[in-house]
Structure formats: structure tokens, C-alpha cells
Amino acid sequence: MKPFHFKALIVDDEKTACENLKSALQALPDVHAEIVGVAHNTREAEALISRTEPQVVFMDIDMPNENGFQFLNRIAPFPFEVIFVTAYDEYAIRAFKLNAIDYILKPIDIEDLKKAIEKLAEKFEYLEYKANSNIAFGQMQKTMKSPAGEQQIVLRDNRDVEIVSFRKIVYVEAMRSYSKVVFYKDNVEKNIIVSQSVAEYQEIFPSDLFFRTHKSFLVNCTFIDKILKEDDLWYVSLKNKVQIPVGRRRYQDLLEFLKTKEWHVA
Structure with a gap:
């Protein structure tokens, strides 16, 4: 010690x-x-x-x-x-x-x-x-733009700092007192463990991209490949083959959200 x-x-x-x-x-x-x-x-x-x-x-x-x-x-x-x-x-x-x-x-x-x-x-x-x-989270809410004009956000754990475009974030998953943010950088899937909650990220992530499918998940809907039903439970299958649960009370809202964005999901 x-x-x-x-x-x-x-x-x-x-x-x-x-x-x-x-x-x-x-x-x-x-x-x-x-x-x-x-x-x-x-x-x-x-x-x-x-x-x-x-x-x-x-x-x-x-x-x-x-x-x-x-x-x-x-x-x-x-x-x-x-x-x-x-x-x-x-x-x-x-x-x-x-x-x-x-x-x-x-x-x-x-x-x-x-x-x-x-x-x-x-x-x-x-x-x-x-x-x-x-x-850092207070500073993070002041999102920045990349040279290409994309909105970006700062993600930080106790060792690293990642600057990530919102559109490259796949989902956020609650993990007890922390959250896991999964994203793509240089075409490689990565993740970072951060101390903020899913609810905190929901407040600052673009509402036209992200949907709270479940109390533990915030999903970038552009990564949704299909919607599945297994054993009377709904899931979204993402393009990276990960399945994310959809809360029963959130399923219809998710369909409406996707419809308003004119995203066609199988």
C-alpha cells in the first residue's frame, strides 16, 4: 500500500x-x-x-x-x-x-x-x-465539435480519456455504480468504464439518436439491426451482434421512436 x-x-x-x-x-x-x-x-x-x-x-x-x-x-x-x-x-x-x-x-x-x-x-x-x-462530467456536458463538424463527447475513466463522436457510441450499459460505454474508434469496437449513470448520459446525449430501451441501457438506434422476441421478452439486436433487452413498457415507445425517425428495422 x-x-x-x-x-x-x-x-x-x-x-x-x-x-x-x-x-x-x-x-x-x-x-x-x-x-x-x-x-x-x-x-x-x-x-x-x-x-x-x-x-x-x-x-x-x-x-x-x-x-x-x-x-x-x-x-x-x-x-x-x-x-x-x-x-x-x-x-x-x-x-x-x-x-x-x-x-x-x-x-x-x-x-x-x-x-x-x-x-x-x-x-x-x-x-x-x-x-x-x-x-470532468460537468466539463463533458459542454460538447465539442470535431474538425469535420461532428458533435463529440469526452469520456474518462481513472486512466484514459476518450473523445468520441456521438454517432460512434453504440450503447451505454449500467454496471452498479458505474456505466460501460461501448463505441467505435478507428473502426475498432472499444469500451470504457465511467462513473456516471445511464440517466446522466440520457440527459446530454442527442435525443434524436439515443433511446432508453431498458432501465440499464441507452442505445444508439442507428446501430439497431432488428427487433427480436424470445420467451415473451423483447430485444434489439445490434449490428455488432449484441442483444439489448427492451422493457415491456418501452417497446411501443421504441417502435414509435423508430417510426418518427423513418428508420426501417426488421
Whole structure:
């Protein structure tokens, strides 16, 4: 793991547990955990969070007056990540429902802590990439023209930037938190994984070319070769032989769309 710096708050009613966690963090190579505070109850934690703005809180669960779950539910949404550190394994499911980075059992195993910090680093890297992508997406909406006068768009993943003509984009497919954009460049089919949603692309892609055939697909209708029905489900077969599903409620709208554009599809 490359050098990783973060601001952390420790919340645990046991002073020995707090010291053990600090020592374990200091023992990790390439990790600089800046401990901005230690709280022994949630009242102290709330004050320290407001004052120090930690990036991650190492949270015990079983504490007097208010436990870790009650505290986090009370202050939600919270602007920091959470790693639970507890002696009890029965709370793991509840912890992950709060989108915790990890759940570590006491006494702390250094390998478990290392894995949790690696997950934290990956989350921070993703959030940074997402923020940069959103900036790029804002710039991307200002489409440009090629020397030949074609409308183009900038597509960016965490390594590459592609400038693509709208008419060369075949389809966009939703993939959980990302989307896959399939396109042609220099007569070669390529794809790029981007952090924007299909709905976001639908807003800026030319509405006379692209149709949302399904909640997970946005299709360039000039690439549609035929419409198929299999097992009572509709699909569009594209010229690259890929089959894209058509939602039941979208089928008639697709036919009308193609008819208005005077595209003849088998």
C-alpha cells in the first residue's frame, strides 16, 4: 500500500483499548493515522467530531448511556467513515447496514487492522476519483465539435480519456455504480468504464439518436439491426451482434421512436 495519511477519532469507553488501537495503528507501515481525539463516550465523541472533523471514526459499540449504533443513527448522515472495533461478533450485520468500512474484533489482530485500513484507502481513492469525474462530467456536458463538424463527447475513466463522436457510441450499459460505454474508434469496437449513470448520459446525449430501451441501457438506434422476441421478452439486436433487452413498457415507445425517425428495422 502506498503511504496513506488520514485523520482519525477513537471512540471507546475502555482507555486500555484506545491505547492498544493507537499502538496498532502506529505499527502499520506506510500508514500515518493522525489521531485527532479520543472519546470515552458518545457525548465526548460528538463534541470532538464537530471540532476536529475526522475522516474516519474507530467506534466501539457497547458503551454506557448510548451505544455506537444509537449514536450513529442519531447523528446520521455523518461526514466520515466508520470502522467498528468491538469485543462482540454478533453486531457485524448491523454494522455493515450502516455502511461501515470494516468490523474488527478485540483483541485487535494487526492483519485485520491492516485489511481495514486498505479498505479505507480504497474508499478514499474512489471518492477522490468520483469527485474528479463529476468535475470532468460537468466539463463533458459542454460538447465539442470535431474538425469535420461532428458533435463529440469526452469520456474518462481513472486512466484514459476518450473523445468520441456521438454517432460512434453504440450503447451505454449500467454496471452498479458505474456505466460501460461501448463505441467505435478507428473502426475498432472499444469500451470504457465511467462513473456516471445511464440517466446522466440520457440527459446530454442527442435525443434524436439515443433511446432508453431498458432501465440499464441507452442505445444508439442507428446501430439497431432488428427487433427480436424470445420467451415473451423483447430485444434489439445490434449490428455488432449484441442483444439489448427492451422493457415491456418501452417497446411501443421504441417502435414509435423508430417510426418518427423513418428508420426501417426488421
